[in-house]
Amino acid sequence: MRGVPARVKALPLALALPLALALALAATVLAGPGQDQASAANRTTSPSWNLKLAIRYFPSAGNHSQYDTVLALGRTAWFFGGSNFSGHGVPEVEQRSGGKWHQSVLPSGLRTWITGASAISPDDIWAATYLGGTVLSWNGSKWVREPGGRWNDNARFTGIVAFSPKNVWLFGSKSRGSAGAGTWHRSGTTWTEVRGAAAGIYKASAVSATDMWAIGEAKGTVSALLRYRGTTWSRVTPAALAGFTYSYVLALGASSVWVAGSVDGTPELGHYDGRGWTASTMPSSTPASGMCRDGRGGLWAVANSGLGPSSVYDRSAGGKWTAVPVYRSSANEVLSCALVPGTTAAWGAGKSSVDVQNGSAAAAYGYGNVP
Numbered sequence: 001m002r003g004v005p006a007r008v009k010a011l012p013l014a015l016a017l018p019l020a021l022a023l024a025l026a027a028t029v030l031a032g033p034g035q036d037q038a039s040a041a042n043r044t045t046s047p048s049w050n051l052k053l054a055i056r057y058f059p060s061a062g063n064h065s066q067y068d069t070v071l072a073l074g075r076t077a078w079f080f081g082g083s084n085f086s087g088h089g090v091p092e093v094e095q096r097s098g099g100k101w102h103q104s105v106l107p108s109g110l111r112t113w114i115t116g117a118s119a120i121s122p123d124d125i126w127a128a129t130y131l132g133g134t135v136l137s138w139n140g141s142k143w144v145r146e147p148g149g150r151w152n153d154n155a156r157f158t159g160i161v162a163f164s165p166k167n168v169w170l171f172g173s174k175s176r177g178s179a180g181a182g183t184w185h186r187s188g189t190t191w192t193e194v195r196g197a198a199a200g201i202y203k204a205s206a207v208s209a210t211d212m213w214a215i216g217e218a219k220g221t222v223s224a225l226l227r228y229r230g231t232t233w234s235r236v237t238p239a240a241l242a243g244f245t246y247s248y249v250l251a252l253g254a255s256s257v258w259v260a261g262s263v264d265g266t267p268e269l270g271h272y273d274g275r276g277w278t279a280s281t282m283p284s285s286t287p288a289s290g291m292c293r294d295g296r297g298g299l300w301a302v303a304n305s306g307l308g309p310s311s312v313y314d315r316s317a318g319g320k321w322t323a324v325p326v327y328r329s330s331a332n333e334v335l336s337c338a339l340v341p342g343t344t345a346a347w348g349a350g351k352s353s354v355d356v357q358n359g360s361a362a363a364a365y366g367y368g369n370v371p
Contacts, residue, residue, distance in 0.1 A: 006161075008165060019172075022185025027073060034141050038128045040251055040291070042303055048324060048325045048327055048365055048367070049312055049324060049325070049334055049348050049365045049366070049367045050327045050365060050367075052059065055217075064083070064172070064351070064360045065081065065082065065083030065092065065351070065360065065362040066081050066082075066335065066349075066350060066351035066360060066361075066362050066363070067079040067080060067081035067092075067225055067335070067336075067349035067350060067351070067362045067363065067364065068080065068081045068082075068113065068114070068115065068335055068336060068349060069081070069114065069115075069116060069117050069336050069346050069349060070336055070337065070338045070348065070349035070364075071117055071118075071119050071125065071338055072338035072339060072340050072341065072346070072347050073119055073121075073122045073125075073341075073343060073344045074122060075097070075340070075371040076095065076096065076097040076122060077095070077096040077097075077338070077347045077364075077370075077371075078093065078094075078095055078096075078117065078119075078125065078339075079093065079094040079095075079096070079347075079349050079362070079364055080092075080093055080114040080116075080117045080349070081113050081114060081349065081358050081362050082112060082113025082114060083113075083362065087110035088150045088277055089111050089113050089130075089131070090110065090111070090113075091106055091110045091111075091112065091114045091129055092104075092106075092113070092114075092362060093106060093114065093143070094362075094364070095129070096347075096364065097319040098371075099371065100258070103278070104143055105142070105143070106136065106143050107136070107143060109144040110129055110134055110145075110257070111129065111131055111134075112129050112130040113129065113130055114127050114128065114129055114130075114134070114136075114159055115128060115129065115130040115158055115159070115161065116128055116158065116160040116171075116180050116203075117158040118160050118161050118162040118168075119162075120162050120163065120164060120165075122140075123138070123139065123140030124137070124138065124139070124140075124162075124165070124179065125137065125138040125368060126138075126146075126160055126162040126164075126168055126365055127160065128159075128160045129157070129159070130156060130157060131153075131155070131156060131242050131264070132154065132155065133148060133149075133151050133156075133157045133170065133172070133181055134148070135148060135160075135168075135170070138290055139214070146167055148191065149170075149186075149192075149193070150191070150193070151172075151181045151182075151184070155172060155180075156173075156180055156181055156182035156183050157170055157171065157172040158171055158173060158202050158203060158210030158243050159171040159172075159201075159202065159203040159204055161204050161205070161212065163206070163209040166186070166187060166188050166189070167185075167186065167187065167209060168186040169183070169184070169185055169186075169204065169212075170183065170184040170185075170186075170191075171201045171202060171203065171204055171214070172184075173199075173200050173201060173202040173216060173217050174199040174200060175181030182194070182198075182199045183199055183201050183233075184194070194233070194241070196232075196233065197216075197224075197226055197233045197234060197235050198214075198216075198226070198228075198233035198300065200216035200217040200218060200224060201214045201215070201216040201226060201233070202214070202215055202216050202217060203215055203248065203249055204228075204249065205249045205250050205251040205257075205306075206251055206271075207251045207253060207254050207257075209230075210228075210229065210230035211227075211228070211229065211230070211254060212227070212228040212251070213225070213227055213228075213249050213251045213257050213259075213272075214226045214227075214228070214233070214249060215246035215247075215248070215249045215259065215261075221245050222245060222246045222247065222300045222325040223244065223245050223246065224246075225237070225238070225241065225244070225246065225249075225259065226317050238270070238272075238276070238277035239277075239311045240270065240276070240277040240278055240279045241259070241270045241277055241279055242263075243263040243264060244259070244261045244262070244268070244270065244279075245261050245262055245287075246259055246260070246261040246262070247260050247261045247262070247287040247288060247289050248260040248261075248288055248289055248290055248291055248293045250292070250299075252293065254274055255272075255273050255274030255275075256271070256272070256273065256274075257271070257272040257277070258270065258271055258272075258291055258299065260282075260287055260288035260289070260291060260301065260303075261287050262287045263279075265280055267281065267282040267284050267285070267286060267287045267303065268280065268281050268282060268287075269281075269282060269288070269301070274335070278367050282301065282303065282313065282321070283313065283321045283323065284301075284303040284305070284311075284313055284323075285303075285305045285307075286303050286305045287303060288301040288302055288303045289302055289303065289304070289335065289336075290302035290334075290335060290336040290337055291337075292336075292337040292338050292339050292346060293339040293343070294314055294315075294316075294339065294344065294346065295340075295343055295344035295346070296316065296317065296344055297316070298314060298315050298316040298317045299314070299315045300312055300313070300314055300315075300337050300339075300346060300367075301313045301314075301315060302335060302336060302337060302348075304333045304334075306333075310325070310326040310332060310333045310334070311323040311324060311325050311326060312324050312326060312334050312337065312348065312367075315353065324367070326348075326350075326365065327365065331352065331360070332350070332351070332352045332363065332365075333347035333351055333352075334349070334350040334365050335348075335349055335350040335351070336348070336350070337349070337367075340368075340370060340371065343368065343369070344368055345366065345367060345369050345370045345371075346366070346367045346368065346370070347364065347365070347366055347367075348364070348365035348366070348367065349363075349364065349365075349371055350363050350364075350365060351363050
């Protein structure tokens, strides 16, 4: 059942991204390889999301860097984001493997930040930058710039889903205006723009190459739910999700798809069980901007208000909610998460700052015994 509206307006996820991230200068590593910055004295007595690494801290006011996306592939984790100074962005990628941190060397000339990443295998990872739609691939030893499509240098992309080097989807919600890139599909080595209902897609999540779910824009808000069944994208309008403004989508299987968002300002989740949709409220004051499995049959939901101590919310398999604190202060935020396969541990990508007026640093967080 839905609760009393909290009147907290839901914003498109892109608005939660920084408009300016800070330029890659010399890194200040707050926690060295294999070490946790959070000491035993600073940890809460209950399980929490603890700071594992913070890099690229900029003391000047208004300078920022952060990680927006994390992939957990076995015992290796990848963190994607960027840094920026005076509006000139630089993408950043950090890898955690063998208990150590490794900064990736990316092709030169890239700008803004990485807005999405998708893994086909540990040695075949794809990513896209926000502006210009630069597509990158990891071949197991280095990052390579892939040939682009016929989009312009200022095109904006907000998501990517890859199934093979010859089957990759890019999303950029063309209804955002001239800067929106729309939806593009790579078949073989050729990119083709996909028009119609797909043009407004903002983010997508896949069950398989022939079964995907997406959220997209309609009439200026992210209020469209779409499904791909192997040939075309079609809009879906479940009665249980009437009035939804979407903020995230996560497809876990053919009979388990989750969407986050709000209705009349009340944060909610929607769930598809293979037959139909149901909706329920969240205990947060803002809609979830990220979700991942918790390894116990439930979900982690990331929902930062920015107004107080930050928490990541766990929804158990039975529907019980628990707010789990993020290490130390409200200046530390988890922005996305990924379960370590086969465990109940999870990685979180986000930002950290000792003094939020002095900027922020890209930060990695861990819940439980992350490798």
